[in-house]
Ligand code: NAD
């Protein structure tokens with residue numbers, strides 16, 4: 540079985556390609572390297588001992604995609620390709636709509652042209668907006684408050700309409716909660732450009748002395764310690780979830796939506812403390828104002844994922860912190876080519 544992974548050089552894609560290769564799948568990767576480096580693909584090959592057929596291309600480039608589908612008989616596609624920064628999406632909404640939405644439209648058109656009808660899509664817990672309660676089940680109301688989230692929600696609508704019009708499609712919409720951590724080898728991990736926006740890559744930069752302290756965005760939320768609570772999931776667990784989703788598509792299930800989370804929420808302070816434990820010394824922090832647009836609490840009800848695709852996150856918070864820190868300590872400047 541051959542899987543096309545778009546955006547495979549990125550953070551979640553690189554970990555997923557390893558799991559696919561370990562599970563006997565052949566992997567073709569299309570990535571324009573707009574937010575990643577080729578060395579990540581080389582590391583995937585080094586870790587797995589297997590080859591990835593790599594194409595440097597933008598998924599909006601129809602001819603480039605046709606070439607890939609002509610040269611390979613693809614069974615299923617996992618689409619990670621897209622832009623993902625919430626703040627940037629507010630400054631560059633048109634670029635986000637163009638890349639994320641037009642990108643998947645071109646991909647679907649070329650898939651149809653070549654009779655490939657199995658697709659896994661990276662959605663996000665962001666489509667739940669500010670949930671009315673926790674834990675969050677897949678049938679909660681959907682809303683968004685920024686262009687990035689809107690691209691995810693609109694694509695979910697597009698995929699539902701596509702399936703209604705052609706039920707030969709098998710579509711897996713995976714709503715990720717907060718992926719963190721890295722491959723235990725320390726050879727691949729999250730490598731954001733500049734100062735990280737997300738909590739964990741920020742904390743690991745503080746751990747290696749690249750940033751002075753963690754800014755905690757608010758301690759007056761209605762949560763047990765006043766700081767925001769999220770469902771952090773090890774990227775290795777998330778990657779395994781994709782293999783299960785691909786296997787499920789082979790059973791021709793139609794369209795399904797699952798949360799990929801652990802079902803457990805940790806606060807920002809708990810995260811800082813967990814990293815202090817992994818580091819063996821206190822991680823410095825300062826409490827500051829809330830970040831606009833943040834919600835108090837968000838964690839998954841993961842029971843449908845377990846029931847439907849057999850997914851259950853196995854790795855602990857200690858595993859997540861150890862592996863994230865190991866990656867950052869081994870690669871204080873991220874990937875260097
Ligand atoms: P990432 O930026 O590390 O990976 C995305 C990859 O896609 C990058 O390698 C980038 O170069 C590539 N890419 C972007 N636009 C492209 C295009 N038009 N053609 C080809 N390649 C393109 O991001 P990630 O964290 O690995 O996220 C993967 C997917 O999961 C994204 O769609 C993201 O929105 C979604 N997601 C991520 C998170 C998260 O917290 N990381 C949470 C929920 C959902």
Ligand code: WQD
Pocket residue numbers: 623625662663664665716717718736737738739741753754755756757766767768769807830833
């Ligand atoms: C986590 C918690 C912050 C940074 C984002 C996207 C979401 C998804 C995952 C893609 C919050 C606090 C953060 C810092 C802090 N991505 N924080 N200091 O906001 O839950 O989700 O990434 O789909 O769409 O919105 O993740 O890691 O930014 O924040 O105190 O320097 O940490 O307030 O409570 P978030 P995050």
